[in-house]
Amino acid sequence: MNTNRKVQSVTGAVAIFAALGLALTGCTNTGTSGSGSTGGSTDTAQTAQAASGPTCDLATYGGEKLDLKNAVVGFSQSEKEDNPFRIAETQSIKDEAAKIGVKKLITTNAQSTLSKQISDIQDMISQGAQALIVAPLNSDGLEPALSAAKAKKIPVITIDRKLSSGACDTYVSFLGSNFVEQGKRAADQLIKGTSGKGNIAILLGSSGNGVTTDRTKGFVDEIAAKGPDLKIVAQQTGDFARDKGQSVTEQLLQSNPDISVIYAENDEMGLGAQAAIIAAGKTPGKDIQIYSIDGTKNAVEQIVAGAYNGVIESNPRFGPLAFKTLQSFESGDKVGQDIIIEDSEYDPSNAKDKVDSAF
Structure with a gap:
């Protein structure tokens, strides 16, 4: 991806995934496929198909x-x-x-x-x-x-x-x-994790950025279509940065104490939100759920720890x-x-x- 992501500690491995033969004229996004784009020592399979577009x-x-x-x-x-x-x-x-x-x-x-x-x-x-x-x-x-x-x-x-x-x-x-699809999939994770109920705060990416526009559209449209008991109560830019995500979340939690779930348009803002939730005396992942987009090891480790709820990868x-x-x-x-x-x-x-x- 995505974006202006700032990180305090960097971990992770980089892998080369399999490039396909034939003239590459398109590639499908297979979503949650078991052979999906994961790094480590595993090659990532891409699916070639005849181009449906120009x-x-x-x-x-x-x-x-x-x-x-x-x-x-x-x-x-x-x-x-x-x-x-x-x-x-x-x-x-x-x-x-x-x-x-x-x-x-x-x-x-x-x-x-x-x-x-x-x-x-x-x-x-x-x-x-x-x-x-x-x-x-x-x-x-x-x-x-x-x-x-x-x-x-x-x-x-x-x-x-x-x-x-x-x-x-x-x-x-x-x-x-497909950034719209990423937002949609994040919404689906959130709907499932919250049983379709709660008050959502959105941490937007940088203003005027196409990634921000698409991830917002995909998410908001999916919530409107499939989450009638979910309410978006606040949206504010965090500029794809951890420190800004934290400060914005602190403000939002003060002005909207009923927020129960956060959608961050990248992991860095999500991790910043996590710090703000802890500072507010609440338990991230439980009192306030967190969903974001990127796929950094820092965020995924927090899911393993039970302090984060879902991440859509941006390969x-x-x-x-x-x-x-x-x-x-x-x-x-x-x-x-x-x-x-x-x-x-x-x-x-x-x-x-x-x-x-x-x-």
Whole structure:
């Protein structure tokens, strides 16, 4: 994923999941499949299928066929690597580049600054990058860098965050989770865990972020459809940060003492909410339930401890899927403009068995 996640202690392992053969033109999100996207030493199976949506190819995008083993590839990370998601995401790209024998991988980190990400991408182009994998900081604003790549017919694969500009124009494909579906699945976990009753506070992600919009929509729509006895009593942004999630939750618990469940749009805010619940003299996981999205080991361990109630994974292991998509595109095959990576989930029934696969 997702987002501006800040973490105080980082644990977890990164795994390379299996990249499929054939021209990658789409990928299903199989939800809670037992072979879902879990890390550790287990490969994650992705399911290829004929694309149901628009595709992109070299003839349309422009450029010449490229052998990645003889190519320079650039990876632009958007956010500081002080959180499990970004660490796992970057490592997955590096691992897969080494696995397939890319001639050279250039990596940069924009440190959560849009202007730096633009200059990072432009610098990689000047260093001879022939293909780019970009984890965008924002859905908008990268146009100067994308235009520079397009002018040189350099293919761009975006991961984790979708751009507002058109696919197969300024970039080839977007690889990421279905964020609306993530919100929906979090709502389903919450409905089951609360028996469909309670007062909900939502810790929203960063304002103006497409991930926030989608995770909110999926959750709110599902609650409205399936949780008539559940009431959303408060919504406030926590900016995807643990400290902000804690301070916001402290305020919400004071103004809404009847809150019985929290939906946080990432694990970091959920863990911040957990600290606020404890500070308020209540027991997290029992007096006030917590559900969030990410799949960090820190959060999953809290489910095992009984102090957290559910987590929907946002899979950060894009390396195999990104390079397989690039390989297919550079071979002249059609690739999907939107490719969905598979996300797992954790709850009290499986967290103990799956905690080692969290990132």
